[in-house]
Amino acid sequence: MRNPEQIEAAAEVLMSEQRAAQAFAVEKKRTSEQRRVAQRRAAGWGLGGMAVGALIGHVMFGHWFAAALVGLGAGMVVGRWGLARKA
Numbered sequence: 001m002r003n004p005e006q007i008e009a010a011a012e013v014l015m016s017e018q019r020a021a022q023a024f025a026v027e028k029k030r031t032s033e034q035r036r037v038a039q040r041r042a043a044g045w046g047l048g049g050m051a052v053g054a055l056i057g058h059v060m061f062g063h064w065f066a067a068a069l070v071g072l073g074a075g076m077v078v079g080r081w082g083l084a085r086k087a
Contacts, residue, residue: 042079049075 053071058064 038080041082042076045079045082046072046076049073049078 050068050072053074054064054068056071057067061067
Protein backbone atom coordinates (compact mmCIF):
# COMPACT_ATOMS: atom_id res chain seq x y z
CA MET A 1 0.00 0.00 0.00
CA ARG A 2 1.23 3.48 -0.82
CA ASN A 3 1.56 6.28 1.64
CA PRO A 4 -0.22 9.63 1.18
CA GLU A 5 2.95 11.43 0.01
CA GLN A 6 3.37 9.02 -2.89
CA ILE A 7 -0.27 9.40 -3.85
CA GLU A 8 0.03 13.21 -3.79
CA ALA A 9 3.20 13.12 -5.88
CA ALA A 10 1.59 10.88 -8.49
CA ALA A 11 -1.51 13.09 -8.63
CA GLU A 12 0.67 16.19 -9.03
CA VAL A 13 2.54 14.64 -11.96
CA LEU A 14 -0.70 13.69 -13.68
CA MET A 15 -2.31 17.07 -13.09
CA SER A 16 0.73 19.12 -14.15
CA GLU A 17 0.32 18.03 -17.77
CA GLN A 18 -3.35 19.01 -17.74
CA ARG A 19 -2.55 22.35 -16.11
CA ALA A 20 0.07 23.10 -18.73
CA ALA A 21 -2.35 22.22 -21.53
CA GLN A 22 -5.03 24.39 -19.97
CA ALA A 23 -2.65 27.34 -19.57
CA PHE A 24 -1.63 26.97 -23.23
CA ALA A 25 -5.28 26.95 -24.31
CA VAL A 26 -6.03 30.08 -22.28
CA GLU A 27 -3.04 31.91 -23.77
CA LYS A 28 -4.03 30.84 -27.29
CA LYS A 29 -7.58 32.09 -26.75
CA ARG A 30 -6.33 35.43 -25.39
CA THR A 31 -4.04 35.88 -28.40
CA SER A 32 -6.89 35.02 -30.76
CA GLU A 33 -9.16 37.57 -29.09
CA GLN A 34 -6.50 40.27 -29.38
CA ARG A 35 -6.08 39.50 -33.07
CA ARG A 36 -9.85 39.69 -33.58
CA VAL A 37 -9.98 43.10 -31.86
CA ALA A 38 -7.20 44.33 -34.17
CA GLN A 39 -9.05 43.09 -37.24
CA ARG A 40 -12.30 44.72 -36.17
CA ARG A 41 -10.59 48.03 -35.46
CA ALA A 42 -8.85 48.00 -38.84
CA ALA A 43 -12.12 47.08 -40.57
CA GLY A 44 -13.98 49.91 -38.87
CA TRP A 45 -11.36 52.48 -39.81
CA GLY A 46 -11.19 51.00 -43.30
CA LEU A 47 -14.93 51.34 -43.86
CA GLY A 48 -14.87 54.88 -42.54
CA GLY A 49 -11.94 55.71 -44.81
CA MET A 50 -13.72 54.14 -47.74
CA ALA A 51 -16.81 56.28 -47.15
CA VAL A 52 -14.76 59.46 -46.83
CA GLY A 53 -12.69 58.56 -49.89
CA ALA A 54 -15.79 57.88 -51.95
CA LEU A 55 -17.33 61.17 -50.89
CA ILE A 56 -14.17 63.13 -51.72
CA GLY A 57 -13.78 61.31 -55.02
CA HIS A 58 -17.38 61.96 -56.00
CA VAL A 59 -17.33 65.65 -55.07
CA MET A 60 -13.90 66.56 -56.38
CA PHE A 61 -13.29 64.21 -59.30
CA GLY A 62 -16.60 62.67 -60.27
CA HIS A 63 -15.04 59.18 -59.96
CA TRP A 64 -15.71 57.67 -56.59
CA PHE A 65 -14.45 54.08 -56.96
CA ALA A 66 -10.70 54.72 -57.08
CA ALA A 67 -10.91 57.26 -54.26
CA ALA A 68 -12.95 54.78 -52.20
CA LEU A 69 -10.24 52.14 -52.56
CA VAL A 70 -7.53 54.61 -51.57
CA GLY A 71 -9.64 55.66 -48.58
CA LEU A 72 -10.13 52.02 -47.61
CA GLY A 73 -6.40 51.40 -47.64
CA ALA A 74 -5.66 54.58 -45.71
CA GLY A 75 -8.31 53.78 -43.13
CA MET A 76 -6.96 50.27 -42.58
CA VAL A 77 -3.44 51.62 -42.14
CA VAL A 78 -4.71 54.11 -39.56
CA GLY A 79 -6.60 51.35 -37.76
CA ARG A 80 -3.54 49.10 -37.58
CA TRP A 81 -1.26 51.97 -36.62
CA GLY A 82 -3.60 53.00 -33.82
CA LEU A 83 -3.63 49.48 -32.42
CA ALA A 84 0.16 49.22 -32.60
CA ARG A 85 0.53 52.46 -30.68
CA LYS A 86 -1.99 51.30 -28.08
CA ALA A 87 -0.14 48.04 -27.40
